[in-house]
Amino acid sequence: MSQSSPPSTPRPSAAHGGPPPDAHSQAPGVSAETDPERYWLQNVYQGGSRQLTVRAVIAGMLIGAVMCLSNLYVILKTGWSLGVTITACILAFAVFGTLRSLRVLKNDFTALENNAMGSVASAAGYMTGGGNMAAVPALLMLTGALPPSGWLVVWFAVISALGVFAAIPIKRQLINIEALPFPTGTATAETIRALHGHGEVARRKSRLLTGAGVIGAFLVVLRDARFTWLTNIPDKVSLPFSMLGKKASAWTLSLDFSLLMVGAGALVSFKTGWSMLLGAVLAYGFLAPAMVAQGEIAEVTYKAINSWMVWTGSALLVSSGLLSFAFQWRSVARSFKALSGLFGGKRSGEEEKDPLAGIECPPSWFPLGFAVLGPVAVFLMAHLFQIPWWAGVLALPLAVVMGVIASRVTGETDTTPTKALGPVTQLIFGGLAPGNIPANVMSANATGGVGLHAADLLTDLKSGWLLGANPRQQFIAQLFGVVAGAAVVVPVFNILIPTPDVLGSVDFPAPATMVWAGVSKLLATGVAAMPVSARWGATCGATLGITLVLLERWAPSKLKAFIPSAAGFGLAIVIPASSSIAFFIGAGIAEFLRRKKPVLAEATVLPVSSGFIAGESLLGIGIAMLKAFGMMPK
Template identity: 35%
Template sequence: MPDRHLTIRALLTGIVLGAVLTPCNIYSGLKIGWSFNVSIIALLIATGLWALMDRLRIGAPLSVGEGNIAQTTASSSANIISGGLVAPIPALAMLTGSNLPTGQLLAWVYAVSFLGIWVAWYLRDSLILRSGLPFPTGRATAETLLELFNKGREAALKLRVLIASTALAGGVKWLDTGWLPLPRPSLGFSLPAAGKLTGLGAVTAKNLTFTLDPSLMLAGFGAIIGFRAGVSLLLGGILSWGLLGPIGLYQGFVTPGEADPDLAWFAAMIEWLLWPGVALMVGAALTKFAFHAYASRRQQAEHLRATEPGHAAWLRLLGLVVASALVVLAQVSFFDIHWVIAALAVPIAFVLAMVASRVVGETGIPPIGAIGKVSQLSTGVLAPGEMTANLIGANVAGGAAGQSADLLNDFKAGHAIGAPPRLQVVAQIFGVLTGSIVGSLVYLSLIPDPGSMLITEEWPAPAVATWKVVAETLSQGLSSVPASALWAVAIGALSGILVTVLEQRRGLRWLPSMPAFGLAMVIPASLSITMFFGSLVAKLLERWSPTLAQRFLIAAASGLIAGESLAGVARALLGIIG
């Protein structure tokens, strides 16, 4: 009997899992600007749930094809943050003073993500069938999918680890925010008052955000990103908050917060520190982007042309046209953007999504931040001084690129098991609809007042800070930027470019990871410290027992992220209700 794929139960399973996991990415995106791919988690839960129902004789196990549809639906839902909910949308809200109305927000997030689906299907022939790019995330998903149906006991063990770590992280977060507050001790040093700070007293480690944060979610992220990125975060945090920050405070170009030794000065100091941090990340990302684009261009010329058998070219083209029209209409209707600028945002988004998808195919890392900055620069040239057009145009590119990359990973996994791509597109459409509804409602519930809540120690929102400052700068010109910040931008950008060139050309893998190093400059040092310890524990486990780490590390780390995120969202929602 042929394998089943798009069944009602597979689609509903993916929708439910997407609704549960989407808040995790909204929460972590607003906390540290990062998200995690839920494909493997969704696979483990979906297959485990239906296997349990089979044992209870109230259902049958999922087939391989149904598992693929369930994870495609769930991952597209959780990936809805690429539609702007943790970057350009909050940045625009901070500039205008209020969030979008609920209906407009839902429609907008869906429109830009919907465009990404059709871009991905249009690119499938080139990137999946012809070029044979590895798409690491998609390949890992395919291997997990096949393993789940070949080794049932192994899948059950991984699911138990996932559930246990989820419960642990969720319980710790719940106690930390309610019944049993856990201490966040300072690291125990202070700096003598001097220069511009005379009269404020000593500058404490707490002022500089050097505290110990008992966040298992951050530790889970550290375990996933690896030891090199963890060390880079630690070094970046020490350099920015332990060296550049104090120097800036004494010289007067960094603004101190209130004269309270127990108060973190994140909101005040980040106004200057984000300049070198953003410049370093953008310089490194665009340089790597250029290397990959050049390499991909050479590889494309070497591959034979092929076509996807039986695909409906007219349907892909029609979907792309309809999605493009929806995005243009939404820009004009919701944001009063001139129709010419709105229309030009679509081809820019298509080109940037195409390049981003190729980068994801080679490295597994979506360069959504760099894509957004390139689009902001493009819109800044086309519509100078218009911050709304700048952010929304970049939002179109980022949303299309994010969903395109996610679906291409799903296409890679589906290709490995012979899944019809049109069925995966249907699953993605339902997933994006789920994510748009759940993600928008969760964001509005968590951040009802973006102006006062974001870019604070509680909600650092580094992606929001970077998109906001670029839009403000392009609207006012470089004359509004302090001279010290311009020097910091130049040095940060050159450093990011130089280190990336050395890494790519010379293979110097011992150099710090520039994206992680730059990120440490725009989040509190406490977050970087915790993620470093998570990466250190993972490294020690890999050294002590490589087999154990390979089998269970990702499942355990993913559970820590999911558990704390879900508990944090639940706590915030209960606080609003109460």
């Protein structure tokens, strides 16, 4: 939501959980009617309620770790990280409600405990985002090696924690004063209110999520478990036609037995779903056969097709992402304006007048956090990735800039632009350190990670602001989640991706990785190293990405519904066509329910889709681990 002037903060009623107005002291001439922060303190803040309890932290770390593993599997399959917080809040409510009914627990799990738990879980679950699971696999593809696991855990934790600290100086402006919508944060707050106000709604959603998870897991057993007593179902069924003498499935045009992709499709818009189907048909049904016939693609396998197609898809995704980001220049301009006040502390005496001085994070925590963690980050860049120390130092203020921009854009649009900010940083360091692939990839990882976790914390703090939570406690909760996510994601990634050749395969297409690796390779070797046909493909992809964004922005309203999503179309080019078909099926089913049965859709789409994703991804990881340790035939 773009705004020319800061709107007044909405005024929740006591029915939303806020206490009645009390006799808080007020500065002379300042009233709750004119000061949104003072109004919030008097009417919404619930300082006496249980929030960051030990059980909330433990539950958040455990649920967040599970969601992190699920997202790791999904991002290697699709390139997207999926929502964490709302699903985590539903799970936590169901678990604690069950324990309470069994008399294992004496006290109810409060709404603000659930909110604090969500902050922990969100920080852990999104450890796969911000370029983490694009940059590290890209580095593995390009160099053939990664630093030891322990060092990578420290790297992820430090970069993510810097993002948490980067959110401190802009929180009050974006949330308290400007009241940016942060749609996911607002939706989370409404979900928590509904859960804790209507127990039967929560129980129904938790049962749906659990049941869908069991179904998704059972399908994985039937498909992937290699037991002697089990007859496996096929991975896919080919569409009923051939091209150039090869079955459609050879071109990845098939129906997969995967509920994960169907569930993920149900969580995206229908426009994204049909755009992916269109992109898959054009790319794998027409472009790939044409390139094979001309000898530009050596053989009809997904890996061979993708090695050529990735240039077209990457160019489309990068050009459309950068142009969409450029059209948000007003948000960017406001972000840079906000940067001027980051280091401006309060004058003497102002702290006493600040009504939230004892509740908000002190402004001094921002420079202190960077003073402590910044040198560690620079050391890790130099030690792990051979990034020159000056480049590492330069990455820190750039990361702050990216964090501020990502936070504002997320607040206004609910989209964290890491896919645009990553290539921007790659271009910057490609010019500063030409030919240095680790510097190019991992500096972008640093800025992307800071940006994502700053935006993630602010999204969680928006929920807390609406519910009356203590922001300082949520900040601490976020740090617990960072540690849990970093500790989990690295070792499991090493099990799933034991060698670089697994990336870009049908099992793990890793489209985000392919984009980052492609940009780095291009910057390191130059355009001349690309095959001529690939250059034409990249040019066409970039042109199409720009065209789709311009049409989406300037076409008449009646026509916009028929313009493909650039993100969906581009993604379809770099993942197997079967995945795009499954996405379309999921999006189509969800859209049908929303139009014909809106009440049923609201009650079922999110929990059932999340259950399919969690069940298949977690058991898929479990089977992969059993195979890796020799406990199951491959």
